[in-house]
Amino acid sequence: xxxxxxxxxxxxxxxxxxxxxxxxxxxxxxxxxxxxxxxxxxxxxxxxxxxxxxxxxxxxxxxxxxxxxxxxxxxxxxxxxxxxxxxxxxxxxxxxxxxxxxxxxxxxxxxxxxxxxxxxxxxxxxxxxx
Numbered sequence: 001x002x003x004x005x006x007x008x009x010x011x012x013x014x015x016x017x018x019x020x021x022x023x024x025x026x027x028x029x030x031x032x033x034x035x036x037x038x039x040x041x042x043x044x045x046x047x048x049x050x051x052x053x054x055x056x057x058x059x060x061x062x063x064x065x066x067x068x069x070x071x072x073x074x075x076x077x078x079x080x081x082x083x084x085x086x087x088x089x090x091x092x093x094x095x096x097x098x099x100x101x102x103x104x105x106x107x108x109x110x111x112x113x114x115x116x117x118x119x120x121x122x123x124x125x126x127x128x129x130x
Contacts, residue, residue, distance in 0.1 A: 009125055011064035013038035016120045030117045038062050045069065059110040061117065066125050068113045070106065 014034040021029045034042060041062055049057040058070035120126055 009065045009127055011127065013041060013062050013064055013067070015064050016117050018118075018121060026118065030120070032062065032064075032117055034062060038064075041067060058106075059113045061113050063116060063120070063123075063125065065127070068116060070109060070113070 012035075014032060014037075017031040017033060019029055023029055032038075045057055045060060049055055054074050056072040056074060058072055060067065060069035116123070121128075123129065
């Protein structure tokens with residue numbers, strides 16, 4: 001998972017419109033309105049996957065002042081297995097490798113990414129909460 005926040009947590013990628021229908025935030029009434037910078041980031045993430053055979057873009061979300069992304073590096077060294085940032089690539093023969101546990105962690109992170117906009121009002125990266 002990649003997380004990148006701009007200096008001072010400025011909303012340089014856009015804004016989130018929460019509960020536009022008057023209901024509490026849920027996965028159907030939260031809109032991410034990307035500005036030009038956010039659209040560039042979105043396009044470049046997609047473009048990177050197209051021009052680089054060694055990466056696969058998994059789940060990602062561009063928030064107003066940061067982004068979350070899961071990028072799989074498809075190399076012989078990692079066997080194409082996803083691994084979490086900060087961990088070394090795991091080979092299938094590695095005795096520490098537990099595919100089931102890795103996929104469970106990966107699915108937890110995917111869920112976090114998908115639901116991140118719903119929690120924007122409480123997010124520590126939201127300037128309102130500083």
